[in-house]
Every structure is written in C-alpha cells, then in structure tokens.
Amino acid sequence: MTLVDFSSSLISLFPPVVALGMAILTRHVLLSLGVGILLGACLLNDYSLFSSLDYIQGKVYTLVIEDGAINSWNMSIIGFLLLLGMMTAILTLSGGTRAFALWADKKVKGKKGAQLLSAFLGVFIFVDDYFNSLAVGSISRPVTDRFGVSRAKLAYILDSTAAPMCIIMPASSWGAYIMTIIGGILVSHGMTEYTPLNAYVALIPMNFYAIFALLMVFAMIIFQLDIGPMKHHEHSVSSGIGRNDQATELKDELDIQESESGRVRDLIVPIVALVIATVAAMIFTGWQSLQAAGETFSILGAFENTDVGISLIDGGLVGLLIALFSVFRQRMPLNIILKTLFIGMKSMFGAILVLFFAWTIGAVIKDMQTGLYLSSMAQGNIPVHWLPAILFVLSGCMAFATGTSWGTFGIMLPIAGDIAGATELALMMPMLAAVLAGSVFGDHCSPISDTTILSSTGARCHHIDHVSTQLPYALLVAFISLIGYIVLGLSDSVSLSLLVTLAVFAVICFGFRIRQQSQHKCSGDN
Numbered sequence: 001m002t003l004v005d006f007s008s009s010l011i012s013l014f015p016p017v018v019a020l021g022m023a024i025l026t027r028h029v030l031l032s033l034g035v036g037i038l039l040g041a042c043l044l045n046d047y048s049l050f051s052s053l054d055y056i057q058g059k060v061y062t063l064v065i066e067d068g069a070i071n072s073w074n075m076s077i078i079g080f081l082l083l084l085g086m087m088t089a090i091l092t093l094s095g096g097t098r099a100f101a102l103w104a105d106k107k108v109k110g111k112k113g114a115q116l117l118s119a120f121l122g123v124f125i126f127v128d129d130y131f132n133s134l135a136v137g138s139i140s141r142p143v144t145d146r147f148g149v150s151r152a153k154l155a156y157i158l159d160s161t162a163a164p165m166c167i168i169m170p171a172s173s174w175g176a177y178i179m180t181i182i183g184g185i186l187v188s189h190g191m192t193e194y195t196p197l198n199a200y201v202a203l204i205p206m207n208f209y210a211i212f213a214l215l216m217v218f219a220m221i222i223f224q225l226d227i228g229p230m231k232h233h234e235h236s237v238s239s240g241i242g243r244n245d246q247a248t249e250l251k252d253e254l255d256i257q258e259s260e261s262g263r264v265r266d267l268i269v270p271i272v273a274l275v276i277a278t279v280a281a282m283i284f285t286g287w288q289s290l291q292a293a294g295e296t297f298s299i300l301g302a303f304e305n306t307d308v309g310i311s312l313i314d315g316g317l318v319g320l321l322i323a324l325f326s327v328f329r330q331r332m333p334l335n336i337i338l339k340t341l342f343i344g345m346k347s348m349f350g351a352i353l354v355l356f357f358a359w360t361i362g363a364v365i366k367d368m369q370t371g372l373y374l375s376s377m378a379q380g381n382i383p384v385h386w387l388p389a390i391l392f393v394l395s396g397c398m399a400f401a402t403g404t405s406w407g408t409f410g411i412m413l414p415i416a417g418d419i420a421g422a423t424e425l426a427l428m429m430p431m432l433a434a435v436l437a438g439s440v441f442g443d444h445c446s447p448i449s450d451t452t453i454l455s456s457t458g459a460r461c462h463h464i465d466h467v468s469t470q471l472p473y474a475l476l477v478a479f480i481s482l483i484g485y486i487v488l489g490l491s492d493s494v495s496l497s498l499l500v501t502l503a504v505f506a507v508i509c510f511g512f513r514i515r516q517q518s519q520h521k522c523s524g525d526n
Helices: 010-026 029-044 049-064 072-094 096-107 110-124 129-146 151-168 173-188 196-206 208-222 229-238 250-254 265-292 299-304 308-329 334-346 349-368 370-376 384-402 405-422 425-445 450-459 463-491 494-525
Strands: none
Touching (some): 010 349, 010 370, 010 384, 010 463, 072 349, 072 450, 096 129, 096 265, 110 208, 129 151, 129 265, 129 308, 151 208, 151 463, 173 196, 173 425, 196 425, 208 494, 265 299, 349 370, 384 425, 384 463, 405 425, 425 450, 425 463, 463 494
C-alpha cells in the first residue's frame, strides 16, 4: 500500500505528541499508545478506516513474523522477560529473596545503603540496558522494599544507571552498535587518525548527559535529593500510606508462599550465573560471527558482532535452571513449582503488552518519518559553535518522540558527521558526542521507550510513576549538559567544558540540598 509522505511536514509529530501527552495526563499508557497508533495509521492511509486497520494489523504481525521468519530480536526480548519473570518467582519460592533481605538487614546500613547497593549494581552490570534494568531490579527490590525505598526511586536508579553505563562502556551491546556507525562516518570523511574504538573512547568525556546522569543518581542518594513527585512517593512509603506498587512485597504481589529454609546463595548464585552466562553467550555468538566472516577473534570484535537477543535467552535459561535446582533441593512438590513458573510468566504479561504497543507506535512513527523531519531542522544556516548544543536538543527531542535512542543514533550520527564535514571537521567529535548524549536524554524521558518500560518492570513500579519521578532529574541533567555543549562549542576544550559542567552540577545539587534542609527546619519548627 502507498502511504502518505510526511517527511517534511509538522504533522509527522502528531502521533507521538498525542500519545505522550495523553499518557502523562491520563496515566493510561495502553489507551494513550493505542490512540497514537490509530491516529498515525489514519494519517498515513489518508483517513481510510479499513486501510488503517489493515495497516495496524500488518505492523503488529511484523513484530512477530518479519520477512517470512520469526522476528528474532523482538521475540528474544519477550522470551527473556518471561524467563526472568519465572526466575524471579522461583527465587521467591525458594526463600532466596527472603534470605537475602534478612541478610541485608544486618549488612546494609539503612535506606541510603539499600539505594547505594542498587546504584553500584547498576554500574557494574553494564553489558546491556535491558539486562541491567531487569537483573538489578530482581536483586535490589527485596532490599529497597525492606528499607522503605519507593519503587519509583528504585526504577529511577535502574534507568539512570543502565543506559548511561552502557553508552560509556565499549564492551557493551550499545558500544558495539555505536562503533559500527562511527566507523562508517570516519571512513566517509577520511578521518584516518581514529579507529572506531579510539573515537569511541574519545567521545566518553564529552558525553555529558551519561556522566552527570550517573553522578546525579549518587548525589540523589547521598544528599537525599527528593525532587518533585519523587518527594511524594518517598513520603507516602515512609509514612506507611503508600502500598500497591510502591511498598507491597513481591511475595504478596505474586501470591507465592516463600520457603523458610532458603539461603542467600539461592538468590545470588542464579543471578551471578545469569550474568556470566549472558556475557559468555555474547562473546560466543560474536566469535561465531567473526569466524563466519573469516576475521580474527578479539573480545571487542566479539561484542561488535554479538547476537544480544540470543545471548539474553541463553543467560536467562541458565539462570532459571540454577534457580530451579534450589527448589528441587528442598523437595518442593512439582505442582507448586509449575504453578509458580506460571505466576512468574503471568507477572510479565503487562510489561509485554506495553512493549508491543510501544513497538507498534515506534513502527508507525518511523513510517510518519518523524525522525527525518526533526533531523532536517539541524541542517540550516547556524553558527558552527552552536551546533553541538543544537544537536543535543534535537537528538533529545527525536528520542523522546520516537522512544528509541538506537533509532536516533542511526539517523542523527550520520547527519552530525555530514554537518561537521561541511562546516568544521574539528567539531566532529563534540557533535557526535552531543547526539549520543541527547539520544539517551530523550530516551530517559519518553514513556514509550522500551528501556523506560523495562526499568518500571524491573522495579515493579507503575510506569507513569516512574516517568513522572524521573523527569525532573533528567531535565536537570539535560540543562547541565546543554551548558557543557555550549562551552565545548565555543572553546573546543573538553577539559574546560567538563570543569564548567561539574561546577554547575555542584551548585545545583548543593542548592537543592540547602533548600531541602531549610524546608525540613521550617516543618520541624512548626
């Protein structure tokens, strides 16, 4: 079928703007995404209802079957979600979750320690953002629940350590993907002084959003910076008002009877096995690709050519099998184990449904050519020193509207390279870094981003609660980063821009800290 072309029209923004606006105002994610999908389909098919419905059916079909074969990426993510749901339920049944929470009572020092545990796990488990959000959520949730940390805050910690760590680590699924794009840009512009890896490493100190998003997580924990809606969620949990998805324990949510003979290792060993098996599978599938191409094996080369989806499935299977071993060791009845596995699968159905809606609207937005329309705004007659800041903002808008940082990388990185090649080649690295940073920022803020959805899932937090509580922190870090890119464009000095950005970050954090202390003092006086 022939679709209407909106590549140069403001109308291309309507579906994502309507879906995002409705999601924020109504808090009904599926309804909002459904309206956005239907609106986009009607616009693309010239308001023909039957053609629009047929178009939507085709888009949903390609989420499962693409080019006559199973859509391996989407189905791998769904499979990993189901495996992790089953594994989490079995860890609860075995008593491993309970034992770990009791251990944490003795070892973790209060509410701040529980949050720091989550943040450090998020930093160290950096191979993939999906994996990070779900695995760290499984480990941290029993501890943060026990110490009265709201699920919204846990979701923020998961989301703001996952993508930022993945994007500054070359040995990750993100690093591999980005290096393949950057390699082509360097070749096309004759920049032989950089290899893709060297260029990637050079971009790390210029990725202000990723750096300061990570620092903001630790500042939030250490200085107790509960900003905006986060303050309400923390207060409702600490005062005993908040229940539902904020303070209810997992065993109550899933109706699973925990074993009292569980041990800490019943939780730790399956999670460690999950991490090791996933990384090993990523290296193995990468090695297979290198061997098929006749190339020499290297760890970095393996990560560049790995099959992330299959690796997640392999890691999930290993983790689930080892988790099952602990319940078989306790001689639990088979019918209880099978019931628990089904409960674990069922607990992920909501997240899977939201993902399907998000993927569908993503396909609609792609056909609306929203990304191309936004990217065309970067190619005007603009003073060169403003370009890093402008590219940061445009990439953020694109990732927010489309719900994908990877899709924004694919569109905006080559555009940034072409702009730098046509204006000032010396600003190539700052412009590429600005695109990377803006893409993560927009992805963080977007309710239709799969990473945002999976962070809500990992924390078992209401999705819109996560979006609304994370937004103030993301906007603050984006403002700080924007100042950094303005300084970087004007001075062409990474050190100066980092120093200025760090100073602004410190002033903002201490300003909020002083304000909170004065508010506490006033409330205490009253």
